Amino acid sequence: MRSTSIRSIRRAELSRAAFEAVVRYGLRGTTLDKVGEIAGVSKGVVLHHFKDKSALLEAVFRRSNSLLSESAVELYRYAETPYERFWAIIVANFCDTIFNRRVCQAWVSLISEVPHNDQCQRIQYACNERIRTNLEHELKHFLSPDDTKRTARHLGMLIDGVWVRAGLMPDRLTSAEAISEMEYAVAKLLPYDEISATKHKEARKKIETIADIALGSKAFKEKSLQV
Amino acid sequence: MRSTSIRSIRRAELSRAAFEAVVRYGLRGTTLDKVGEIAGVSKGVVLHHFKDKSALLEAVFRRSNSLLSESAVELYRYAETPYERFWAIIVANFCDTIFNRRVCQAWVSLISEVPHNDQCQRIQYACNERIRTNLEHELKHFLSPDDTKRTARHLGMLIDGVWVRAGLMPDRLTSAEAISEMEYAVAKLLPYDEISATKHKEARKKIETIADIALGSKAFKEKSLQV
């Protein structure tokens, strides 16, 4: 198993280097030489581990998305009520660790690979579906079946929109601002009387606190993109 | 003036060819040779009219965005009430002429140029600001000043989200579905009693009808990307 291990370590190193290259130089400025340079190896090594540039970018894309997914899973472990699980999904998408200018810009660059790369398209589709079904699972505690579906789809699109903005706009969009944007939507889309408002707020606070600790921890970051 | 005219005609031809290349081959597959081939000229001509590839892509980007803007202006001319003007902005973003798989995929490809291209960033910023202030201008008839600002920003992000989805997801997102998505948001975000619901519906219908006629017309399409 050592051999597979070496391979997967190298692949991880290289896809991290490629991510860094996309952050620094943009997608069009990311060359195999630069990726190699960042990783401290020659271009040949990159192509030895990835069949071509598309495969490399696909790995970067998968890596970013799986980090997102891991954050959600991690926060889910501590969420005990539908309110908390709901906010776990939201906060996972916008916690400091992964929601920042560099990552959002890189994401914006990388999605341009999706339309002409079936593998990337599958990853993106799976990721969206996961968020959607997770949201549905919690929303059905608050909404009718029909509204559950609509609202889940809707929030999914809104999340994408916030990410795009954060990546495209010159002024930085903070984690807190993004979450507050979602909170605004929730207040309008879900039943929101005084009682549920309090519950939402408490749930969000708890999850945010956990996110700071659990996702900011060294152990978790080691698995991450390490930005 | 003939000389500037020739130049601007060529530039328009070439940026249209470049757009077509992005649609067909994706951003990374778009080469100057292919752009030239589609336009029926040699690569040299492309570089004679655009200083480099970035400048070409910037022109494509500007072109897409100005088409959007022209649609909005065109629909605005027929809108007579705040309801209608509001829906003019929304419908302009999602009418068949410009909201379709090809264009959305191309847009998703092109925005990857934004983070590392100041000119593109300025265009994108201006476009977002225009939509935001236009929305604010109409929303203030329905909402408090504070809610107006928030909702305008919110709807702007949602529009981006819908566009991204349409470009990224394998299954086609129709114009009607996109508008219905916005309608759902409006029903939740704006005051929406029976009276205003009717007014919104009527306004939307009127504007949609006008959009089919005015934006589908040959005269208008000639100025457009012609997809």
Place this chain on the structure above:
DNA sequence: ACAAAAAACTTTCTAATGGTAAGTTTTTCG
């Protein structure tokens, strides 16, 4: 422990690409 096999890595080469520069034709205009 050791030879064979496999995997990791390097080097070299090629075609395609973005971009430059010099040259040729066409258009414009005094």
Place this chain on the structure above:
DNA sequence: CGAAAAACTTACCATTAGAAAGTTTTTTGT
């Protein structure tokens, strides 16, 4: 008409993605 400017072409160069072949290291079967 003739000079100047613009449109276009061609030839060229450096960089890039990728293939191919060779070398070193690691793994594995005996």
